[in-house]
Amino acid sequence: MNGAAWTKADSERLRTLYAAHGKAAFAMMPGRTPGACHAHAKRLGILQRNRVLWTAEEDAKLDRLWALHGWGCRNSFPGRTPDAVRSRARDRGLIAERPGATPRLRQKPRAVHDAPPPTDQAIAAQRHSAAVRRGLNAKAIAKVKAGVDPHSVKSAAERDALLFARRIVEAEQRAACPVEQAKTVLRRRYVPVVSMAYTAKGGRTDRYQVGNRLNLTEQDLLALAAEVAA
16 A cells, blocks of 8 residues: 555545544554655654654643653653653643742652562562572572582572572581671670681681680680670
């Protein structure tokens, strides 16, 4: 049908679609290309300087959405560009401008209660995803405790999960260590604790500094923590 003459019925159909959908109507005419529809709309004089006149329904929709979302409603008008929506909002006095200030768009933040509530399917999907992550973490922690080396695994995703699980296991082990528990008790009382290690012929020796007390052994540290906690 490309190149065929436009009938009166075709022209009326183009007018109706253009009034309802704007430039999107150019792709709704069967057998006509968007370019041919655009050229015929110009000949019919319905473009109005390449712009479609705003209808009363669109103005009412703009007043309602602008009051709720401000600039966030710019994509809610098919066939209208964001600049066209802003210009129409300014023409209708929806954009407040201070006297003497440079005219600019004032964006109204979207209230939290305006956000649509999540659907039951979305909630179920989130809960399922959280359960899957918990299950994967539990399996990875069990493998780390069994002695599996993360770097011996070929899968990158599984290796990352094992490395994360190893950090969790190490943190649990440190928390269960009596020395770490003593450090936590002292630090809760705003007492700085510094660990020091000395290496001699007899092996490594750990010493601790707690506040002004220097060269404390592990037993001294545990006794001090018990004294502070009492």
